[in-house]
Amino acid sequence: MNKEIFTLDYMLAPPPMDQLMTWVCLSSITISILALGYIWLRKRYWLFQPSLIIFSLICLRIQLPALFFVQWASENLQNPWAFIAVTQLFPFLYLAAAIPLSYARDSMLQEFAARLKTQLWGTHAWPPGLMIFCLVMSILTVVVYCMYTPFKQSGLYALFFDPTQINVARASTWQSVDNRAIGYFLSWGYHIFSVLLIFGSIFSFVYHKNRVFQSPLTVFSICVGFVALAFTGNRGGLTLVTLTVLGAYYCAKRRMPSKVMLAIGMIVVFAAPAYLSLVREGQDWTLDRHFEYINTLILHRIFEVPNQMGILYVYDAQATGYSGASGFRLFAAMMGAEGESLQARIGNEYLYAGQYCNATAVFEYYKMMGLFGIPVTVIGMLCLDLFLLFLRRPTIALLPFVVFFANRAIQGSETTVTVLLMTGGFWLVPVLAFFSHIPVVHNKNNSSPSTLNRARLA
Secondary structure, X not given: OOHHHHOHHHHOOOOOOOOHHHHHHHHHHHHHHHHHHHHHHHOHHHHHOHHHHHHHHHHHHHHOHHHHHHHHHHHHOOOHHHHHHHHHHHHHHHHHXXXXXXXXXXXXXXXXXXXXHHHHOOOOOOOHHHHHHXXXXXXXXXXXXXXXXXXXXXXXXXXXXXXXXXXXXHHHHHHOOOOHHHHHHHXXXXXXXXXXXXXXXXXXXXXXXXXXXXXXXXXXXXXXXXXXXXOOOOOHHHHHHHHHHHHHHHHHHOOOXXXXXXXXXXXXXXXXXXXXXXXXXXXXXXXHHHHHHHHHHHHHHHHHHHHHHHHHHHHHHHHHOOOHHHHOHHHHHHOOOOOOOHHHHHHHHHOOOOOOOOOOHHHHHHHHHHHHHHHHHHHHHHHHHHHHHHHOOOOEOOHHHHHHHHHHHHHHOOOOHHHHHHOOOHHHHHHHHHXXXXXXXOOOOOOOHHHHHHOOOO
16 A cells, blocks of 8 residues: 555645535635624624534544645545545534534523623632642653653653653653553643643732732642653643633733734744644754644644544545444444454554544544444534533623633544543533532622623623
């Protein structure tokens, strides 16, 4: 097999305007843009729904860039229309289901947005209970890391003392964990507890209302959160830290950043992982090379790779058949069948040895069950919105969950729903709600919390 045809340089091409598939893509993209534009202008509070946040990123990272893979699909897939269905029919079916459901719970979403705004202007925006819980869990995360990985072999050590070994340290960190439960816990520490700890520490310090977390303890909490986030050496950790700090600062100040500060913030967000990429490859730093890596990170990792990975699942499904239950390793084990790591096998077969091929849910479910995987993905995403029911109580702080949903949306746009629930820790929403209680919030006119369902965001 010639693996060169699966590289981005070979796959990417301008959309052929003489093919019907291109115009189907353009029509579907237009519908999604118009729908999201209407939501942004008229129903912005709908965006607090987890599935809609994830869907917005999928449109940006999957649906739109799919145009530039049409030519490859038409020449190399047995059924190129399957790729069009996965990338374009999926958004249409989601919108057809999500928009009526959003209208049906419009008042609930208005109440959610109004309570969030009231809490931000009150004195209890970030609960101390959640801070303590995340601090304890982040410390446990670091301790467990050290139990499985010596510090000098960790990504954190490589980050500061030997950047060229970051990839090796990152691989050895996860390979040394042979217990699945421990692996899940470390993933939650990386993706959830450390992020919420850093956000809450910065927010509480700038907000200057919560006296529990001030100077020394704030610094300690930030350091613990950073270590828990950076221990694996993942360059995405630097991006998460930067986004978390900027988001916490402006939320605490209760204002949006200016256009200049937003531009500077975006440069910083991509500059840190670009610099890490340079040093881990042992290259000398230059300004031109740095900007070249930033451009590569933005275009390559965010917009091009998701479709490259996903189309390999479509290709493999048509070449070798659907995997069925064996693709769900947990279900396969329950049924007494042998499970299969699709990510490892497809990456090794079509890319190169040791490469994992992670794709968004709709691609992986297509490999498992064909076109039936499209409605399954839609239903799975909509089920994530049920977690909003845990946040109906007026004594629960909502800001931590907005941060949680936004953070998980990045992973949700490039993985399956089941992985998002377990490895991504989405099932922890009820647990976090237990530690997120605050005093009952009243508005400025001393109205009861029940009146907030008639309020709207300004």
